[in-house]
Amino acid sequence: MSDVDSGMAAPEGGDHDHEVMLDPRVQESIGRSLKAHYDDIVSAPVPDKFLVLLAQLEATEHRAAGVSTDERN
Amino acid sequence: MSATEFKDGLIKEIPNLRAFAASLSGSMQLADDLVQDTLLKAWGNSDKFEPGTSLRAWLFTILRNTYYSLYRKRGREVQDSEGTYAERMATHGNQESHLDLADFRKALAKLPEEQREVLIMVGATGLSYEETAEICGVAIGTIKSRVNRARTKLAELLSIGSLDDLGPDRQSAAAIQRVGSEIVGP
Numbered sequence: 001m002s003d004v005d006s007g008m009a010a011p012e013g014g015d016h017d018h019e020v021m022l023d024p025r026v027q028e029s030i031g032r033s034l035k036a037h038y039d040d041i042v043s044a045p046v047p048d049k050f051l052v053l054l055a056q057l058e059a060t061e062h063r064a065a066g067v068s069t070d071e072r073n
Numbered sequence: 074m075s076a077t078e079f080k081d082g083l084i085k086e087i088p089n090l091r092a093f094a095a096s097l098s099g100s101m102q103l104a105d106d107l108v109q110d111t112l113l114k115a116w117g118n119s120d121k122f123e124p125g126t127s128l129r130a131w132l133f134t135i136l137r138n139t140y141y142s143l144y145r146k147r148g149r150e151v152q153d154s155e156g157t158y159a160e161r162m163a164t165h166g167n168q169e170s171h172l173d174l175a176d177f178r179k180a181l182a183k184l185p186e187e188q189r190e191v192l193i194m195v196g197a198t199g200l201s202y203e204e205t206a207e208i209c210g211v212a213i214g215t216i217k218s219r220v221n222r223a224r225t226k227l228a229e230l231l232s233i234g235s236l237d238d239l240g241p242d243r244q245s246a247a248a249i250q251r252v253g254s255e256i257v258g259p
Contacts (some may be wrong), residue, residue: 003178011076011205018178021213022225026233027224029126030224030227030231033177034177034193034196035197036173037178038197039097039197041088042091043088044088044091046087049109050108051084053112054080054083054084054116058077058080061076061077071146
């Protein structure tokens with residue numbers, strides 16, 4: 001995160017006039033909350049319907065590649 | 074890349090797609106509809122994905138475009154009628170952080186979309202500023218400026234503008250919340 005924060009800093013003094021720079025500790029606190037929010041959803045179980053959908057798409061593709069002539073009738 | 078490899082790649086990205094979609098739409102139900110659309114589009118356009126580039130960035134681009142073209146209005150309607158996912162979602166973290174997380178999500182939902190999406194991408198997904206700029210179709214400087222404004226706005230909404238508010242035992246939490254709701258307004 002320190003790379004990101006140093007990247008955020010204005011290269012010269014000028015931008016400080018119209019861009020509020022938050023205290024690094026406030027930025028860290030927000031960063032932690034952001035990760036907590038996001039990771040909470042990332043760690044939730046993936047609904048089966050997505051796996052079923054992808055398995056169906058894959059099966060359709062294999063069938064199309066393998067036995068496409070059979071489906072003409 | 075075989076169909077199976079591509080499928081496995083998509084499966085790995087589903088949790089991140091759900092988290093990004095929920096952050097954009099403010100609803101877990103809309104998020105899952107959005108993820109389903111994204112997976113279907115990704116599958117149909119798999120020949121356009123360049124192996125070796127970031128699958129996550131490619132999928133986020135599809136998801137984001139789908140959201141802005143089809144879901145944005147529905148997202149607002151859901152938020153208006155049912156409240157945001159912030160209050161409705163079950164959390165999987167520990168109990169102690171539950172309240173703080175709910176407060177944070179309410180504040181996050183109040184950010185302008187263009188600020189919220191970049192804050193999430195840069196701050197939580199592991200995407201770089203460069204990738205985020207490419208996904209949003211704007212310059213890196215614009216991304217940095219939006220992230221900065223988003224953080225400042227969040228600090229304001231959460232009343233953590235001053236260091237005192239970050240104390241380990243937020244003893245005046247009730248007072249802070251009162252001030253916070255005054256700032257947020259009706």
